[in-house]
Amino acid sequence: MSLDYIRAGTTEDAIAALIRGGDDAKVVAGGTALVLMLQEGFIAPRYLVDIGRIAALGGIRDVGDAVIIGATTTLWQVMTSPLVGRRLPVLVGALGRVATVRIRSVATLGGNLAHGDPRLDPAAVLLALDASVRLAGPDGERWLGLEELFVDELTTAIGPAELVVEIRIPYPDPSSRLTYRKLVGQTMDDYGVVNVAARLDVDDGRCRDARLVLGAVAATPIRVPAAEAVLRGAGIGPAVIAQAAELAREAADPVGDLRGSAGYKCDMVVVEVRRALTELASGPGGPATPAGRWSDS
Amino acid sequence: MGCVQTYKRVHNGPRMTVHPNNRSAAPGSVSSRLDVHFELNGSPVDLTVEASDVVCDVLRDQLDLTGTKFGCRIGVCGLCTVLLDGMPASSCLLLAPMLEGRRLTTIEGLGSDGRLDPVQAAFAEEQGFQCGICTPGQILAARALLAHEPDPDEPRIRDWMTGNLCRCTGYASIVRSIRSAANRLAESGGPERSA
Amino acid sequence: MTRQSTGTTVELREERIDALDIVSGRTRYSADLSRPDALWARTLRSPHPHARIVRIDVERATGLPGVVAVVTGRDFPEYRMGRAIRDMPILARDRVRFVGEKVAAVVAESRTIAERAVELVEVQYEELPAVFDPLEAMRPGAPLLHDATDIRAWAAPLQVVPDYPNGVMQRTWGATADELAAALESSDRVIEHVIRTPRQHQLYLEPHHCLVEVDGSGVAHVWATNKAPFLLLNYLEAGLGLERGQVIVHPLPLGGDFGGKGSFMDIPLAILLARSTARPVRMTMTYREELGAGNPRHAAVVRVVSGVDREGRIGARLVHAIFDSGAYAAFKPSPDAALPEIQGGARGPYDIPVTRVLADVVYTNTVPGGHMRNPGEAQTAAAVEIHMDALARELHLDPVALRRRHLTTQARLGEDGAASEARAFDVLDAAATAIGWGQPRPPGVGRGVAVVALHTSPGVYSGALTLHADGHAVVRTPLIENGAGILTTLRALAAKRLHVAPERVEIEQTTDGFTTDRGLGGSRVSRLESIVVRRLVTKAALRLREELAAAAILSPEEVGIEDGVLILPTGERLTLPEAAQRLEATIEVSDVYEATAADSVTVSVAQAAEVEVDRETGRVILRRLVSVHDVGRIINPIAFRGQIEGALVQGAGYALLEDLPLEDGRVATLNLHDYRIPTSVDIPTPEIILLPLDPNLGVTPVGESTPGAAPAIVNAVAEVVSIPLLEFPLRPERVRAAFLRAGEAAGRSAGEADASG
Incomplete structure (x- = not known):
């Protein structure tokens, strides 16, 4: 061989x-x-x-209502892009939580998604941002939403001869509040015990739409539609937040490991979802600058 | 000598021709050899590598650049840090063919004309090391930080350096060294001190 | 920040001898060396914690092109290796006793081939019942790892083998069992806690490596990651049945040590393989091997019992520590098979009228333990200091006040026999003040302290001094540089005694011309080297006086010697290098100094921590770490500070993160994704406070001066949780579980109060 x-x-x-x-x-x-x-x-x-040398797979461009990022763009290039920094600060913050500088400077956004590891930070936040990927393969090209992309642990819907060409991330509505939280149990460069990406679109104190995504607690990053449904149309207060957090616990299906037992991780889903939603309820949200990595502790 | 052994199960199979530095194709996992051209410490390099070679091993075994250390081999510890186009990378996670057309800097490439880079000088004077095994990686990571942000504060330094583990110093002297290097760079900007 | 409590900052600088090489990447460690025709060896390790080896089939491995040899334990005579106790086979013969025990070795033309070939070795095992917990291993009927008669036959000179199953050694210090029982009997309350301490890995970032080459005359040359060449020679000679001169160990810098680089690891195997293949052989341990089969700090179970009177005075104390030896005792160098400073850590800086210390070391089917910074003391001092806090809370006393009540006031003996006042109070008070003890605490914030007594250990040290006719001095030493800066310290010591600039002193590392040296460890080296240097300079002064007198036709008595300076009758003063220059003579003196108990010194240290604990997640943020030191002379201030800073962070790792947890006897954390050590963002910059220097003490220990860091952190977290935390590391889930228990306890007592009211 x-x-x-x-x-x-x-x-x-x-x-x-x-x-x-x-x-x-x-x-x-x-x-x-x-x-x-x-x-x-x-x-x-x-x-x-x-595929590192294919020029067409690099670059970051503004297409009006979205940013399109070439698959081989490194996380560092994404994080330091002024466009991304202006329009998607939550993504910058999440990428800042990826492992270490050495990984961020080499790992690519497309590779991160194609790897299908539910613990990786970009996947959860991009799911909350409604991102989609363009795939190219023997039968031409197709677009796939991230929910369809992630199939199982380390398994995606990308065909054997397909590759990710680019990632499209729509700009959030001006009323959107976004946050990404990562609870690490050991050291700062560790995988998360639970990752939470949340988006609330708020009009006059009422939630028009919501996205709640959990990372590291199931075979793929998962949305919690039940919690989103509870949030949608509701005034965001402690009761509805608690209800959404409990629904998130029900959706989680973590595996116990060195970072915590399954039971602990489920409990942490409740804590982190509550904290994420409370944070969004109380302010404009989307803090998540790279310094968030340092200051959130 | 009392303890020379005769091995019953010694196999004296045909000796393979090996590269002087012990590089040889692994039978059973032979990877195709291919050429790679890149810039190493400012000079062009043409090399023939195995597809599965990682850069850390190529540097150490083929090029005898042992300033790049190896540690965990899974990209966590930071001992094998190199600069790839100016940014820190784990050379244990880089396949040698990926270097094609890229610019690679190792600790041997810092400084010029026999003079230390200001970051090296600061680590030497502030003693930002003890055993020294992580030091080449620390210095390269710090070099990249200061290239992007010439005046980082302590939290920023600690954040950037997260991936470069040190078991001896507890990081305090490393942080002091990087602050000192920032000051040196602000004052002079050029390499200093004979190496 | 380093400051003395008088307010002066220690900021003297002396650049390390090896600074330029290190920052340039030119330093060559063991793994950076090779030989053009070197072979690579890899070992196959047992996947079972306890099993009989039924059959080993090496045929497929042997047939792989590029494989030079495949060997098993049956291919050698039954060599057993060990530091004090030779109980470990080089390769297992009939049985394996822990996951990771070496079963077979492959030698091949490349590392890759060796890696592949080792997977082709087929071993058939018959699994045996295994035991992983030392308390279970001691019980009658527990699976036995070794034959009891073998254990006694292997015993080291001072090792007392107990009668219970799997006992390696038992030892007591202090009061007898009867005295203790009587004292506890007369106490008003007897309060005890059982504390479990984790299996921490040294995590030197440089994995073990060795290169062995056998020369034309059959002498094996060793370039390895080992910190004490002469101890290594002893191990190799005893284990392999060799004579002095058949092995030469070449000194190399170490990429981290922390006590872990004192064992022989793959070196004896590499010697056998290099001999049989007549080629140089290299072996390197992967991190998987390091974490699963290195020589980590012993896990321990420590029972601490205090008998207390009505006034809250502790009249009696038992500290009973049971250490998990792992499957072999081979990595323990002490002649009693215990760990050093068990007693020191157990007694601490306290005067308690009746104190009994009891230690057991027990075989289990786990990775064999070795030395790590403060071996023995790290476990017992942590247990005692955690107990002190728990005891204080139970007695409704302030933990600092309870400690103060029992701190020793006994004077220590200084360097020249002068009495020096105990300063345990000073270090504790300074630490408490610095951390803000008694100040209001923000929600979730806790503070903890710990105070510990430190002793230096004895040993034999060798050195030689050459004064050249051109005026430069050369100090020859077999010491290894492990990062602590010992070579720079040695240069500073010599320069000071010779009254020359450090640059005029050259340090030459060699084993050549020496026959013994204890090497690094035990926080003794700087202190004892300072004595060796003093003796070398005295010898050199006497020699030069003779020669100077002869040259000037004087009698030697006419030349005075004062602090290493020669004084001629004319009143002219010559430093020794000047005298050598004047005489155009090169003189060489050497010395072997065996330290005695009188060379030991005791100092106190205190550590204090402030933490912030997230009640819901259990996550602990270490906000501040304070370390207060009772210090004599400091030779190399930067190295001194560095030792403290680094050791504190290892203590933080011990308290909060680090463990080698077992799953069915297998270490579960086999890579650096899973075994985490503190990174630069996980810890604060430590605050170091030095008491005003007490030069009477001479050079005081520093390398192991922070065993209080871990218990101070645990105590700080316990203050927030409000129940004792008797097991660490304090990973979030464990802390959260403690909060839940505390809440239940509070609920229960509230319930009881309701019921009674």
């Missing part, structure tokens, strides 16, 4: 290589997750298709 490394020059090259490689081919962009899995022996591909 050998490992062939293919440097794709264009998206078409990459797709052709993926078709040739079949199940034995893996896409590599930043490589932070892939190399780890190679080193640990979790995967043993025969072909690596490097």
